[in-house]
Amino acid sequence: MVEGFLMTEARAEILNRIRMGLTAARAEEGFCYPAEVSGEQVGIPPIPQSTALVDIFTESLESVGGFVHRCGPGEGDVAIQELLKELQVERVAHSGVPPGLEELLQVEAGVSSAQWGIAETGTIVLTSDEEQSRLVSLVPPIHVALLREDNVLPNLDEALVEVYRDNPADMSRAITWITGPSRTADIELTLVVGVHGPRQLHVILEAAQ
Numbered sequence: 001m002v003e004g005f006l007m008t009e010a011r012a013e014i015l016n017r018i019r020m021g022l023t024a025a026r027a028e029e030g031f032c033y034p035a036e037v038s039g040e041q042v043g044i045p046p047i048p049q050s051t052a053l054v055d056i057f058t059e060s061l062e063s064v065g066g067f068v069h070r071c072g073p074g075e076g077d078v079a080i081q082e083l084l085k086e087l088q089v090e091r092v093a094h095s096g097v098p099p100g101l102e103e104l105l106q107v108e109a110g111v112s113s114a115q116w117g118i119a120e121t122g123t124i125v126l127t128s129d130e131e132q133s134r135l136v137s138l139v140p141p142i143h144v145a146l147l148r149e150d151n152v153l154p155n156l157d158e159a160l161v162e163v164y165r166d167n168p169a170d171m172s173r174a175i176t177w178i179t180g181p182s183r184t185a186d187i188e189l190t191l192v193v194g195v196h197g198p199r200q201l202h203v204i205l206e207a208a209q
Helices: 009-027 053-063 076-086 156-164
Strands: 067-071 092-094 109-113 116-118 123-127 142-148 175-178 183-185 191-193 200-206
Touching (some): 053 200, 067 076, 076 142, 076 200, 116 156, 123 142, 123 156
Parallel strands (some): 067 200, 092 109, 109 142, 142 200
Antiparallel strands (some): 116 123, 123 175
8 A cells, every 4th residue: 555545557557657757848958847936926927017918918829829919999890800701700609699509509700808818828818797608709619809908917816806806796607717729638648729619719909099
């Protein structure tokens, strides 16, 4: 017995594979250990004030396979229509006018707003208070989200403050956090995009007034 578990041959093999995988990862060029924890704060380097949050957000989202399209103040709706035309999308569902499930399964793209963006990770945050249909952002193969530049926050900590609203009773009943297109990897670490949701994520980043 090892810590209350029987060390079977299969268990030993699994642990050995994990050990070998970690060893190989540490040997990769550019590998670095996680930042040290200082007190109760994880050592995450702050974003330089000289760097625009929207630029960091764009870089972060594109690094995980998303697309960012910048437009001027008040041009978000036009930018969405132009993008859908460019993508040759004809059947569209909007979160403000949620379709039935059968109709939703037939559309090519879902369009929603995003209440916040997180520069550090390229994540967009959708709340059920603002978006009437969560499925519009999860079911169609393409998701297009409209996000205002002044709603891009530096990191997850600040996003959680916005979501919390000083009182748990005031929080949205459902909050969706989306970082790039849907993806998963099986036990052989084969990455597959679009298994559990959209294969493409496009964010229309609209400049503030």
